[in-house]
Amino acid sequence: MKKNKPIIDTSNSVINIRGLEKSFGDLDVLRGVDLDLYKGENLVVLGKSGTGKSVLIKIISGLLKPDAGVVNVLGQEVDKLKGRTLDELRLKIGFSFQNSALYDSMTIRQNLEFPLVRNRRDMTRGEVDRMVAVVLDAVGLSQTINQMPSELSGGQRKRIGIARTLILQPEIMLYDEPTAGLDPITCIDINNLINEVQSRFHTSSIIITHDLTCAKDVGDRVVMLLDGKFQRQGTFEEVFNTDDERVKLFHDYNFID
Numbered sequence: 222m223k224k225n226k227p228i229i230d231t232s233n234s235v236i237n238i239r240g241l242e243k244s245f246g247d248l249d250v251l252r253g254v255d256l257d258l259y260k261g262e263n264l265v266v267l268g269k270s271g272t273g274k275s276v277l278i279k280i281i282s283g284l285l286k287p288d289a290g291v292v293n294v295l296g297q298e299v300d301k302l303k304g305r306t307l308d309e310l311r312l313k314i315g316f317s318f319q320n321s322a323l324y325d326s327m328t329i330r331q332n333l334e335f336p337l338v339r340n341r342r343d344m345t346r347g348e349v350d351r352m353v354a355v356v357l358d359a360v361g362l363s364q365t366i367n368q369m370p371s372e373l374s375g376g377q378r379k380r381i382g383i384a385r386t387l388i389l390q391p392e393i394m395l396y397d398e399p400t401a402g403l404d405p406i407t408c409i410d411i412n413n414l415i416n417e418v419q420s421r422f423h424t425s426s427i428i429i430t431h432d433l434t435c436a437k438d439v440g441d442r443v444v445m446l447l448d449g450k451f452q453r454q455g456t457f458e459e460v461f462n463t464d465d466e467r468v469k470l471f472h473d474y475n476f477i478d
């Protein structure tokens with residue numbers, strides 16, 4: 222499905238990172254990362270295994286502290302926050318992790334209600350029901366509301382996982398390898414869903430992936446993490462239009478057009 226033209230506000234960075242460094246012992250993982258995520262944008266982060274992509278999103282979400290640099294998320298320096306203020310910021314960030322499992326003993330409705338029951342005690346029963354209906358409709362699975370996760374396919378469970386993240390109406394979505402382990406047709410469905418989420422909920426997203434079809438289909442902009450820095454950035458075509466052997470290898474071994 223062709224992606225709708227997104228509305229991206231390049232004057233508004235929802236994430237602004239400058240000079241970010243992070244090491245573990247002798248291992249220098251991030252060595253001066255600069256990054257902007259603009260409002261309404263889908264930004265794809267590519268990079269070989271172990272280059273620090275997950276470390277980057279853990280720092281953005283306040284799960285890890287940077288060694289140096291500024292990490293500003295929705296106008297706040299995330300490493301300076303703690304307690305309630307950090308929790309409040311985290312509620313505005315939706316995580317879709319590779320293994321964000323559903324609760325097997327709960328129905329789909331109960332799985333979706335769970336984040337609201339925990340975090341939005343102010344909502345009425347009617348508001349909760351409405352939000353469940355909205356996110357189920359967004360992922361195209363309204364008919365599964367009373368089913369158990371075990372009755373759904375892997376791709377459907379992935380969609381419900383994304384719906385559960387959306388139910389808190391995050392401003393930023395972080396997708397960690399959203400298509401990993403899925404067959405190529407289901408991957409296309411998930412790519413379409415990521416684009417649908419962008420246009421319907423006006424989220425700004427970082428998508429970490431090794432799947433270059435995903436990168437091409439969802440990324441308004443693509444960045445490549447190499448040797449601790451973003452060495453390439455631009456559209457998918459711009460990033461791969463280079464003589465840099467490290468980038469060419471990544472393309473040639475991964476991408477089936």
Ligand SMILES: Nc1ncnc2c1ncn2[C@@H]1O[C@H](COP(=O)(O)OP(=O)(O)OP(=O)(O)O)[C@@H](O)[C@H]1O
Binds near residue numbers: 245250268272273276
């Ligand atoms: N808490 C930690 N303590 C020590 N080392 C860590 C920690 N977290 C990450 N690392 C190391 O940092 C490096 C980058 O890890 P990271 O998980 O960010 O890689 P990645 O790019 O996400 O890889 P993949 O694509 O395989 O998921 C790895 O060498 C990893 O072992």
